[in-house]
Amino acid sequence: MxxxxxxxxxxxxxxxxxxxxxxxxxxxxxxxxxxxxxxxxxxxxxxxxxxxxxxxxxxxxxxxxxxxxxxxxxxxxxxxxxxxxxxxxxxxxxxxxxxxxxxxxxxxxxxxxxxxxxxxxxxxxxxxxxxxxxxxxxxxxxxxxxxxMRKSAAEIEALREAGAAIDRVHRLVPQVLKAGRTEAEVGRDLAEAILAEGHVTVDFTIVASGPNGASPHHELSDRVIGRGEPVVVDIGGTMPSGYCSDSTRVYSVGEPPKEFRDYYAVLRAAQKAAVEAVRPGVTPEAVDAAARDVITAAGYGEFFVHRTGHGIGLETHEHPYIVEGNTEPLDAGMAFSIEPGIYPGAHGARIEDIVVCTATGADRMNLTTRDLVVIDG
The missing domain is CATH 3.40.350.10 (Creatinase/prolidase N-terminal domain)
Structure with a gap:
């Protein structure tokens, strides 16, 4: 430019x-x-x-x-x-x-x-x-x-640019996420990619394999990633504009356990329900409930241990917070994450997109697949 x-x-x-x-x-x-x-x-x-x-x-x-x-x-x-x-x-x-x-x-x-x-x-x-x-x-x-809280058209485009940049990093994950590598090694590669794809700072890289996936804010470790293990990858950074990216996807190095597949399907449905609940006039707690109800009905309610989302803009976490008790209605221009999670213990999963509330619903800033990505590596 x-x-x-x-x-x-x-x-x-x-x-x-x-x-x-x-x-x-x-x-x-x-x-x-x-x-x-x-x-x-x-x-x-x-x-x-x-x-x-x-x-x-x-x-x-x-x-x-x-x-x-x-x-x-x-x-x-x-x-x-x-x-x-x-x-x-x-x-x-x-x-x-x-x-x-x-x-x-x-x-x-x-x-x-x-x-x-x-x-x-x-x-x-x-x-x-x-x-x-x-x-x-x-x-x-x-x-x-x-x-x-109410983003201008220019701010929304800055968030869209940030979302596209972090999407490009997620598309690189299958190239670096391999059995036998440590979380820290994969995290270093992703941090380099975050900068290479246009961010000026790396704000966080979560690579949580196996049981570490049950810790939502897990920090990189020297744990070696094994075959058949799900891996939660939550990454984000700040763009030259000052606006932030934040997106979580789940990968598996080889075929994961059946019980993981079972609750991942529930999580996928919960994230979709919450995104579809977004529109002006709906409360953040109603969006939270849309995700939580699906997870609870499937028997995993006790394993959803955090709010459904947070606002984003110049800060990764800002208003509005998508959580029970927040009754201030959503309005067009509000930007926030939709990121339900299920964390049973042996492994965990979270799907996160940044969305912007529009006059008719939710506009996703992240467009990579929300399906489980199985890596042959």
Missing amino acids: DNDATAVATTALYPSERISRVREAVGKAGLGAVVLTPGFDLRYVTGYPGHLSERLMCLVVPAEGEAFLVAPRLEVPIVRVSPAGSLGVEILGWDETDDPFALVASRLGKVPSVAVADQMWAAMAFRLRDALPGVPLSAAGGVLRTLR
């Missing part, structure tokens, strides 16, 4: 009007301002993730008045050439002997309350509290959650 195309893509993903939308959300929440330090919320609003360090760098968006960005003077040049530098926001540089928290407080003036980034270090939150005596602080995640 050339520089002009990159600039257009960046502008579409991180439009300048987001600051005004945040300001409106701050006012609706009855807050005086939000203070966003480096992290996912800051990147969502400005396109610039920032550099988290002991030096305060933050975007301040008041309910009334103009937003401003506070940065150590040595980092001001980086900020100016980042997407944040093109937003027309005033950048206030501070020197090593300055108190940046006092600078924020003086520019804010009298405000009823302030919400700070969920990822703000506690030490910084305490210093800001001291600079704003009597002003209650809260977490800003709730303010931005509604905005971040």
